Amino acid sequence: MLSRSLLAAAITLTLMAQAQAAATATTEQTGDNNATQVTQQATQGVSATMIQEGSSNESYAIQIGSDLTLSTRQQGIDNLLSVHQEGMTADAVVNQSGQSNHATVYQLPNDVDQLSAVIDQTGQGNQSFISQRNASVSSARSSQDGTNNWSRIYQTGYINGISVEQIGESNDVVVNQSWGSNGNILQVGDNNSAELNQNAGTYVSTNIEQNGSYNSAVVNQEAGGRWYGGTVDLYQQGQSNQADILSSGAWVDVTFDQEGTANTLKVDQMGDNMDVTGFSEGNNNSVDIVQRGSYASLDIAQIGSDNIIESSQSGGVYYYSTTDYGSISQNGTANFASLTQVSPSGDLGANSAVISQNGMSNSAVVSQQ
Helix, strand or coil: CCCHHHHHHHCEEEEEEECCCCEEEEEEEECCCCEEEEEEECCCCEEEEEEEECCCCEEEEEEEEEEEEEEEEEEEECCEEEEEEEEEEEEEEEEEEEECCEEEEEEECCCCCEEEEEEEEEEECCEEEEEEEEEEEEEEEEEEEEECCEEEEEEEEEEEEEEEEEEEECCEEEEEEECEEEEEEEEEEECCEEEEEEECCCCEEEEEEEEEECCEEEEEEECCCCCECEEEEEEEEEECCEEEEEEEEEEEEEEEEEEEECCEEEEEEEEEEEEEEEEEECCCCEEEEEEEEEEEEEEEEEECCCCEEEEEEECCCCCCCCCCEEEEEEECCCCEEEEEEECCCCCCCCCEEEEEEECCCCEEEEEEC
């Protein structure tokens, strides 16, 4: 007689349901090397619950119809999970606990409808992938607690929202969003990186918080021309952090807070009514600000020694005169600050530049053209 563990290892379970009304499926497996596949197609009320406990298990789900709901849980090592939902109003919740897990959620509405996906992973070497296409409202959340995790989220549609939380070392996240979008990324640990791309058909917002060492953040917000842009809030704490922010459009704002040593920040803004506000605290920090357009404003402060601020404000492609304001404050020793204001029309009457330095061996340059 085969033992229970051998029987569990040999089981491959497939459930299929096709109906005109509702479809419900529940699977539960305990052991190693198991595989579950659930395929459902119905006009409404499609739901499935899938549970696996063990190692090297695989779970697959396909749901087609409307009111799609899926809840899955895997506990063990080296598990694999894939979800495909196609229909109106889809909701998927994935929970994985263990090491070297993989989770993929793909959602596509029949019409511009609502999509929701959640992936929670605990362990080491986990991967998370969420794709949501052409929805009217979509939300995605990825939570990873461990080491060497990475997360990828892709959203297209009208109103998108993402939330990514990574706690551990060597984490990585890449997010691509279009139209009205909201992005929140939290990374706690070492050697983390974050990349967020937003095509701002309408107003968007980004919030990135990194607490650790060797963090890197890249943000691209693109609206172009006179279309509404968005806001970027950046907080980095640690050493050798890097941030590169590109934003374009009207009414674009960047707020930053960098605390530590040898941090660098680059901000490139183009459009109308631009604003950069923030401060860095520590030594050997560098801030580089470029604003191209009309009605640019910056207010930057640094506390520490051997810090650098280089900034410029000028009329851009769409604008031939500027009304710009720049304020820079540095408190410490051996700091350098520069501010350049350029108007293509030569009308500088409305431009204003203020640099304040407190300490020894500091230098400053102001150029207005």
